[in-house]
Amino acid sequence: MNQTAALPSPVAQGGGMPPAVIELGQASRFYGNVVAVNDITMTVGPGVTGLLGPNGAGKSTLLHMMAGFLAPSNGSVTLDGRPIWRNHEIYRSIGLVPEREGVYGFLTGWQFVLSSAKLHKLPNPEDAALKALATVEMEAAKDRKVETYSKGMRQRVKVAAALVHNPRVLLLDEPFNGMDPRQRLHLMDLIRTMGAAGRTILFSSHILEEVERVAQQIEVLVAGRHAASGDFREIRRRMTDRPHLFNIRSSDDRRLAAALIADGSSGAVALTPGGLEVQAVDFRRFTWLLPRVARDIGVRVWQVAPADEDLESVFSYLITRSGQ
Amino acid sequence: MNTVIAGITYRALLGRRRIWMLILLPLVLFALAGLLRIVGADDERTTILLMQHFAIGTMLPLLGLIIGTGVIAPEIDDGTILHLLSKPISRPVITQTKFLVAVSLLVLFAALPTYVTGSLLIGNEGGVAAGFAVGALAGGIAYAGVFLLLGVVTRHAVTIGVTYALVWEGAVGNFVPGARRFSIQQWAKSIADQFSDSLALKADVTLGFALPALMLVTVIGVVWAGLRLGRFSLAGDE
Numbered sequence: 001m002n003q004t005a006a007l008p009s010p011v012a013q014g015g016g017m018p019p020a021v022i023e024l025g026q027a028s029r030f031y032g033n034v035v036a037v038n039d040i041t042m043t044v045g046p047g048v049t050g051l052l053g054p055n056g057a058g059k060s061t062l063l064h065m066m067a068g069f070l071a072p073s074n075g076s077v078t079l080d081g082r083p084i085w086r087n088h089e090i091y092r093s094i095g096l097v098p099e100r101e102g103v104y105g106f107l108t109g110w111q112f113v114l115s116s117a118k119l120h121k122l123p124n125p126e127d128a129a130l131k132a133l134a135t136v137e138m139e140a141a142k143d144r145k146v147e148t149y150s151k152g153m154r155q156r157v158k159v160a161a162a163l164v165h166n167p168r169v170l171l172l173d174e175p176f177n178g179m180d181p182r183q184r185l186h187l188m189d190l191i192r193t194m195g196a197a198g199r200t201i202l203f204s205s206h207i208l209e210e211v212e213r214v215a216q217q218i219e220v221l222v223a224g225r226h227a228a229s230g231d232f233r234e235i236r237r238r239m240t241d242r243p244h245l246f247n248i249r250s251s252d253d254r255r256l257a258a259a260l261i262a263d264g265s266s267g268a269v270a271l272t273p274g275g276l277e278v279q280a281v282d283f284r285r286f287t288w289l290l291p292r293v294a295r296d297i298g299v300r301v302w303q304v305a306p307a308d309e310d311l312e313s314v315f316s317y318l319i320t321r322s323g324q
Numbered sequence: 325m326n327t328v329i330a331g332i333t334y335r336a337l338l339g340r341r342r343i344w345m346l347i348l349l350p351l352v353l354f355a356l357a358g359l360l361r362i363v364g365a366d367d368e369r370t371t372i373l374l375m376q377h378f379a380i381g382t383m384l385p386l387l388g389l390i391i392g393t394g395v396i397a398p399e400i401d402d403g404t405i406l407h408l409l410s411k412p413i414s415r416p417v418i419t420q421t422k423f424l425v426a427v428s429l430l431v432l433f434a435a436l437p438t439y440v441t442g443s444l445l446i447g448n449e450g451g452v453a454a455g456f457a458v459g460a461l462a463g464g465i466a467y468a469g470v471f472l473l474l475g476v477v478t479r480h481a482v483t484i485g486v487t488y489a490l491v492w493e494g495a496v497g498n499f500v501p502g503a504r505r506f507s508i509q510q511w512a513k514s515i516a517d518q519f520s521d522s523l524a525l526k527a528d529v530t531l532g533f534a535l536p537a538l539m540l541v542t543v544i545g546v547v548w549a550g551l552r553l554g555r556f557s558l559a560g561d562e
Contacts, residue, residue, distance in 0.1 A: 060558075064557075069558040071557065086554060088414055089412050091410050094410070098403060100406075101403065102403040103404065104335075104404050106335055115407075116411070118328045119328050119411040119413060
């Protein structure tokens, strides 16, 4: 068993499969008057795509539409031109790792993955199940009941069940939630390997660092809208280049304000009872400039705190920009 | 029929504490029969009363509810159903398999104990035991179909099912004779009456109505459940 684990598994490698493309054409989803996903046009091809957005942005809604578990209210969601909704044959090409536990606790890991292989009517279900379990390195615990597994082990056994038929598309809903760092790294490696082999992989996450480490392509979703799209460098640049707001406390706020406004890197400087509020237009130049200016005029800086560093404000910046 | 789905469903229903719920009701039936035997009331008339009020009137609808919803509703509740739905298997095959599992369990836990109890009390007298066993089987099939559908369409399947069985079939059926025409329990009794020549057993609904009605609700239940599962949707993250 251990020897099979050491060899690169054919399941992980993908084995020269034809590329799969998921296409969303102006897809929207409403719940009554609430718009969960609004007019999204997106193409997801081979490689790893990260679906990034704050909680409640509509990531799950979008992923459920791609997985055939939600009908688009408007627009189309297709895989290689075939509609996904109400098309059970599509699951020959799709593997889904849902966010909710969704594993029968009374089955062993082996029984669970084997049942998946049999439900796919694979010619050799035992072999396929063994390979899939080897891919996620779960052979050692395969005879334990799923209810005794840790969160990370459950996640891996779910990935194995989703991979057992060697699908061209793998969809994962918040796959890293609740995993410990080691398990997280392992799953990240696995996803990268499978993406490099030409599989079309999409996973959702609300953590930029996670997405950055695994995905080549990032799609940002904010408040149901497609806020940004590109590779992670592009997204990272757009997130850093936005105007930053800083709260600064110093020994002489008024003098520091005068000196800062003299330089072009600050857009606006306000004197508040709590100190200075500075809007930096050029993030790099501002962070370089501040300590020098303060030293030159003999002002002691006590505190520099970003006022809008949380992810929500970064996302909302992206959405206002994309709306323009 | 899909054997993998059937296997998982049997394990979900029998492998856990729920099996005690299934065993409990037949045990009560046996206990009541034993009691009748001890007090010497094991005549045809009393046996029919026991069959009518407990075997078909209480045990069958309750088991129908526990089993009929139990084959699918818990999986929909906890999301494990996705394991079956994300496979290249048509959704009606899934619901049909669940239906057959429910029917087989109702044979085992309702129809069979009904027959055994009847035979122990009065043997083959008047065809009572066989009649009620067939009635329980027919009623069990219909309950399985109806409660399976209920388990697919609503999260409140058990509440609605209990309300139907206790309030409509029980209370309303007792006081409003007209309501008996639309009661699976009464249809089961009509079938029992057909197989038995006992004069003490008298059905309220004619077989000409009961038999088509049983078939109709079963078919509607199973077909509709399949269609509904075909449109199974997950809520978003809102």
